[in-house]
Amino acid sequence: MDRPTGVTIIGLLDIVFGLVGLCVGIVAATTALTAAMAAGIRASNILTGTLIIALGSAVAVFIVLLNGIQFYIGIGLLQLQKWAWTWARILAIIAIAAGAVQIVVALLGGDPAFEFPVGTGLNSIVIQAIVLIYLSRPGVKEYFTY
Numbered sequence: 001m002d003r004p005t006g007v008t009i010i011g012l013l014d015i016v017f018g019l020v021g022l023c024v025g026i027v028a029a030t031t032a033l034t035a036a037m038a039a040g041i042r043a044s045n046i047l048t049g050t051l052i053i054a055l056g057s058a059v060a061v062f063i064v065l066l067n068g069i070q071f072y073i074g075i076g077l078l079q080l081q082k083w084a085w086t087w088a089r090i091l092a093i094i095a096i097a098a099g100a101v102q103i104v105v106a107l108l109g110g111d112p113a114f115e116f117p118v119g120t121g122l123n124s125i126v127i128q129a130i131v132l133i134y135l136s137r138p139g140v141k142e143y144f145t146y
Contacts, residue, residue, distance in 0.1 A: 006134050007077055014074025021067025025060050032056020085135060085144035092132040099124035
């Protein structure tokens with residue numbers, strides 16, 4: 001059975017972005033460790049160094065886990081696995097919600113670092129809505145029967 005082109009594109013993008021995210025997670029872990037070592041040079045900053053390690057490690061684990069799942073879903077989509085279809089739709093819904101939160105935080109005048117994500121959040125919502133609608137089409141859904 002041939003795979004729809006859209007499913008191939010979504011699967012490949014999930015694999016590529018999953019790999020990129022895994023690299024980001026590794027960099028985040030390395031950065032947290034380096035910052036903790038720099039902060040913990042003086043005895044008075046041991047607590048600060050420990051907190052940086054804990055927070056940085058938690059963020060890095062979350063990034064690696066989420067992107068590892070995305071990578072695995074991409075492989076499953078290319079193999080037309082039913083579970084991958086389900087999880088791709090779930091992650092699209094989560095990404096739409098996260099994009100909406102980005103926009104709300106930016107519009108409410110939160111942290112200045114969140115001012116540019118209005119466009120980022122909107123892009124995320126639009127792209128993930130397209131993915132969600134595409135994967136939900138009956139002609140596409142039929143490919144994921146086993």
